[in-house]
Amino acid sequence: MTPLATGTPDSASAAPADRGVGPLLRAWRERRKVSQLELALRADSSARHISFVETGRSRPSEEMVLRLAEHLDVPVRERNALLVAAGYAPRYRETPLDDPALDAVRAGLERLIQGYEPYPALVVDATYNVLAANRGISMLLADLPESLLAPPLNAMRLTLHPEGLAPRIRNLPEWRGHLLAQMERQIALHRSAPLRTLYEEVAAYPVPRTAPEAEPVEPVPYFALPMLIEHEGRTLSFISSISTFNTPMDVTVAELAVETLLPADPATVKYLHSLVN
Structure with a gap:
C-alpha cells in the first residue's frame, strides 16, 4: 500500500488579492452563468448591492463574501482567496495531511x-x-x-x-x-x-x-x-x-x-x- 503523504499545496490556484474582491466575485458569477438578480435572490440580497460589490462601490462583509461564495459553489481554497481580497483573514485552514x-x-x-x-x-x-x-x-x-x-x-x-x-x-x-x-x-x-x-x-x-x-x-x-x-x-x-x-x-x-x-x-x-x- 502506498503510504499517505502530504500533498503539494495548490497555492497557484489562489486568486491574487490585489484584484479586489469585486472583480473576483463577478468572475465566479459569470463562470457559473448566474445573473446578478439570481445571485441576489439566492443570497437574500439585492441586485443593486451585488452590482455595488462587483464594481467596488461597496465593501461586502465577511459573512456576505462567504454567503456569495457558497451560492456560487466556489471551492474552499478560493473562498480563502476571496476573503483575503476583501481584507479579511482566511477562514479555512490548510492542514498538512501528516499532521x-x-x-x-x-x-x-x-x-x-x-x-x-x-x-x-x-x-x-x-x-x-x-x-x-x-x-x-x-x-x-x-x-x-x-x-x-x-x-x-x-x-x-x-x-x-x-x-x-x-x-x-x-x-x-x-x-x-x-x-x-x-x-x-x-x-x-x-x-x-x-x-x-x-x-x-x-x-x-x-x-x-x-x-x-x-x-x-x-x-x-x-x-x-x-x-x-x-x-x-x-x-x-x-x-x-x-x-x-x-x-x-x-x-x-x-x-x-x-x-x-x-x-x-x-x-x-x-x-x-x-x-x-
Missing part, C-alpha cells in the same frame, strides 16, 4: 480502501497525486517501469502515459477522452494552474495502440463507461466511482478524493476474488 490533527482522516481513509479489497481503490489530492492505494491498485500497476512508480505517483500519468497503463486499456480512446474531459471540468471549477499543467502534459502523450492479443470481451450492457484493461491475458472491466468529503472545513480535506473501481462484470469479480482465496 496529527488529521490522524482520524488518514486512519479512516486507510480502513476504507483496505476494506474495499480485492477491488482497486486509491486516494488522490487535487492534482491526482496518489496518497494511498490498496493491493487491488498494486495488482494493476504490476510490471510498470520504475520511472513511473517513483514518488510522487500520479494517477493520470500512470493511466495515460504510453509506458503506463495506456497500452493495456482496450477502450483507450473512450477512457482517455473521459479522463481529459474530467480534468477540463475541474480546471474550470478550481482555476488550478498545477492541474492545468498536468492536463497539458498528459493530453500531449502519444496514444499507444491497445493490446489486440487480449481475449475479446463479451458484450455487456454497462450502466456507465467502463475501463476495459488487459491483465495477464484477461480483460478486466471496471466502473469508476469518486467520493469526496461533505462540507469540509479544511482545504486539504476538501481536495481529497477516493476513487474506487467497481467490477463491471461477473468475470472480473471472480478473477479478483481468486487472487485472495
Whole structure:
C-alpha cells in the first residue's frame, strides 16, 4: 500500500488579492452563468448591492463574501482567496495531511480502501497525486517501469502515459477522452494552474495502440463507461466511482478524493476474488 503523504499545496490556484474582491466575485458569477438578480435572490440580497460589490462601490462583509461564495459553489481554497481580497483573514485552514490533527482522516481513509479489497481503490489530492492505494491498485500497476512508480505517483500519468497503463486499456480512446474531459471540468471549477499543467502534459502523450492479443470481451450492457484493461491475458472491466468529503472545513480535506473501481462484470469479480482465496 502506498503510504499517505502530504500533498503539494495548490497555492497557484489562489486568486491574487490585489484584484479586489469585486472583480473576483463577478468572475465566479459569470463562470457559473448566474445573473446578478439570481445571485441576489439566492443570497437574500439585492441586485443593486451585488452590482455595488462587483464594481467596488461597496465593501461586502465577511459573512456576505462567504454567503456569495457558497451560492456560487466556489471551492474552499478560493473562498480563502476571496476573503483575503476583501481584507479579511482566511477562514479555512490548510492542514498538512501528516499532521496529527488529521490522524482520524488518514486512519479512516486507510480502513476504507483496505476494506474495499480485492477491488482497486486509491486516494488522490487535487492534482491526482496518489496518497494511498490498496493491493487491488498494486495488482494493476504490476510490471510498470520504475520511472513511473517513483514518488510522487500520479494517477493520470500512470493511466495515460504510453509506458503506463495506456497500452493495456482496450477502450483507450473512450477512457482517455473521459479522463481529459474530467480534468477540463475541474480546471474550470478550481482555476488550478498545477492541474492545468498536468492536463497539458498528459493530453500531449502519444496514444499507444491497445493490446489486440487480449481475449475479446463479451458484450455487456454497462450502466456507465467502463475501463476495459488487459491483465495477464484477461480483460478486466471496471466502473469508476469518486467520493469526496461533505462540507469540509479544511482545504486539504476538501481536495481529497477516493476513487474506487467497481467490477463491471461477473468475470472480473471472480478473477479478483481468486487472487485472495
